[in-house]
Amino acid sequence: MADLWQNAMDHAVAAARRAGQVVREALLDDRKVMTKSSSVDLVTQTDQKVEQLIIQSVKEKFPTHRFIGEESVAAGEPCILTDDPTWIVDPIDGTTNFVHAFPFVAVSIGFSVNKQMEFGVVFSCLEDKMFTARRGSGAFCNGEPLQVSGQKDIQRSIIATEFGSNRDPEVVDKMFSSLRNVLCIPVHGMRGAGTAAINMCLVASGCVEAYYEIGMHVWDLAASSLIVSEAGGVLMDVEGKDARASADGGDARRGAKSVRCACVFRRSGRSDVPTDRRSQQQNHR
Numbered sequence: 001m002a003d004l005w006q007n008a009m010d011h012a013v014a015a016a017r018r019a020g021q022v023v024r025e026a027l028l029d030d031r032k033v034m035t036k037s038s039s040v041d042l043v044t045q046t047d048q049k050v051e052q053l054i055i056q057s058v059k060e061k062f063p064t065h066r067f068i069g070e071e072s073v074a075a076g077e078p079c080i081l082t083d084d085p086t087w088i089v090d091p092i093d094g095t096t097n098f099v100h101a102f103p104f105v106a107v108s109i110g111f112s113v114n115k116q117m118e119f120g121v122v123f124s125c126l127e128d129k130m131f132t133a134r135r136g137s138g139a140f141c142n143g144e145p146l147q148v149s150g151q152k153d154i155q156r157s158i159i160a161t162e163f164g165s166n167r168d169p170e171v172v173d174k175m176f177s178s179l180r181n182v183l184c185i186p187v188h189g190m191r192g193a194g195t196a197a198i199n200m201c202l203v204a205s206g207c208v209e210a211y212y213e214i215g216m217h218v219w220d221l222a223a224s225s226l227i228v229s230e231a232g233g234v235l236m237d238v239e240g241k242d243a244r245a246s247a248d249g250g251d252a253r254r255g256a257k258s259v260r261c262a263c264v265f266r267r268s269g270r271s272d273v274p275t276d277r278r279s280q281q282q283n284h285r
């Protein structure tokens with residue numbers, strides 16, 4: 001049976017690749033940096049230009065579709081998800097990295113119908129890695145299938161997180177307290193690429209066991225949420241409840257702009273985790 005949305009997904013991949021070219025070219029020029037909610041919540045003219053390029057290209061091909069775009073919402077567009085086919089766009093995920101030429105910058109394009117992600121595309125444009133997922137058909141990086149880590153012991157895991165753009169000392173204290181709690185489990189290590197979408201693609205790729213962040217927005221994770229789940233991972237909130245509703249725009253549905261938290265872990269599976277940690281060979285795939 002023909003896939004109703006394959007044409008749209010192909011368009012998303014081509015649009016993400018073109019957007020990545022614009023990002024790479026912009027890195028050769030001075031980047032005009034502006035701020036949004038705080039002095040460390042950055043946006044550039046390239047973010048805005050890339051979002052408009054993606055949205056205009058979609059409107060020409062799919063005139064009835066709707067959009068939730070990070071910079072359109074910042075400019076006052078509503079952030080409400082309906083049952084209509086909706087493109088959820090983060091034109092540059094990792095804007096701070098882009099400003100500093102730190103080499104992890106993603107173009108993230110998610111596509112939702114009936115409030116359910118149908119496909120997700122994340123282009124890590126400085127690594128030239130195209131992460132894709134079609135609901136029910138698996139997750140891929142440059143065409144190679146992705147599978148989350150098989151590691152079930154958090155003490156043998158790498159956990160990723162981000163600090164966001166809130167510098168309120170009380171919030172920072174809470175973040176550091178979480179960091180301390182996780183590090184002292186103990187875990188092998190903690191990492192952050194500087195972009196939620198790439199952190200989640202690292203989970204889908206199996207090189208990071210989990211990623212958590214408090215305060216992400218729906219456009220940060222819409223595409224990568226499907227890439228994680230199609231690679232065998234799960235999304236949950238801090239109470240362990242299925243967070244796909246938020247990732248699919250649940251919070252956007254309610255008009256909220258940010259997902260409280262999305263933790264991505266491997267899907268629970270076999271119970272053959274070795275209990276005697278001392279003698280076990282640390283097998284990492």
Ligand SMILES: O=P(O)(O)O[C@H]1[C@H](O)[C@@H](O)[C@H](O)[C@H](O)[C@@H]1O
Pocket residue numbers: 070090092093094095096162163164165194195196197213220
């Ligand atoms: O603003 P962009 O699109 O760069 O998204 C990032 C957020 O800005 C960070 O606060 C957040 O911590 C994540 O890094 C997220 O990817």
Ligand SMILES: [Mg+2]
Pocket residue numbers: 090092093094196219220
């Ligand atoms: Mg983002």
Ligand SMILES: [Mg+2]
Pocket residue numbers: 047070090091092093094095
């Ligand atoms: Mg962004």
